[in-house]
Amino acid sequence: MPELSAKPYLVRALFEWCNDCGYTPYVTVAVGETVLVPPEYVKDGEIVLNISPLATNRLTIGNEFLEFQARFGGVARDVRVPVECIRAIYARETGQGMAFEVPVPAPAAPPAALPAPLPSGTGAKPLRVLPSREPGEPPPEPSPGPTGDRPRLTRVK
Numbered sequence: 809m810p811e812l813s814a815k816p817y818l819v820r821a822l823f824e825w826c827n828d829c830g831y832t833p834y835v836t837v838a839v840g841e842t843v844l845v846p847p848e849y850v851k852d853g854e855i856v857l858n859i860s861p862l863a864t865n866r867l868t869i870g871n872e873f874l875e876f877q878a879r880f881g882g883v884a885r886d887v888r889v890p891v892e893c894i895r896a897i898y899a900r901e902t903g904q905g906m907a908f909e910v911p912v913p914a915p916a917a918p919p920a921a922l923p924a925p926l927p928s929g930t931g932a933k934p935l936r937v938l939p940s941r942e943p944g945e946p947p948p949e950p951s952p953g954p955t956g957d958r959p960r961l962t963r964v965k
Contacts, residue, residue: 819869831901832860835897837893843890857889865884872890873889874888874891
């Protein structure tokens with residue numbers, strides 16, 4: 809028997825907790841080919857959805873999909889999100905909630921970035937070219953993560 813994911817159960821539990829506390833439950837969704845949402849509201853590959861009973865019609869949080877109807881710009885639209893694409897669920901008012909890991913497909917490398925094929929049987933390996941730095945120059949600082957007005961969530965393992 810295949811193992812059931814705990815994720816839909818946790819999403820349902822946090823949804824109920826938000827409603828019981830009088831909070832507004834929001835979900836952050838990684839948008840991909842299997843996600844049905846209005847594309848004009850997707851920003852940087854994700855969308856944040858209000859899933860409160862006042863904002864949705866026929867809300868179902870199943871083991872495979874989160875489904876409902878909602879108004880976007882005054883127009884009723886169907887929304888269908890695979891549970892595996894939910895990045896987080898949280899209370900809008902407090903930011904309390906839970907974040908989840910979402911599998912991200914590896915981006916295809918552009919053809920120019922691929923190494924040239926090596927002759928077979930040579931045993932040679934492609935070289936990795938690193939950016940040049942002056943001697944004694946420290947490595948570049950990693951760029952800071954994204955910032956925004958969304959709450960910061962802590963991953964629970």
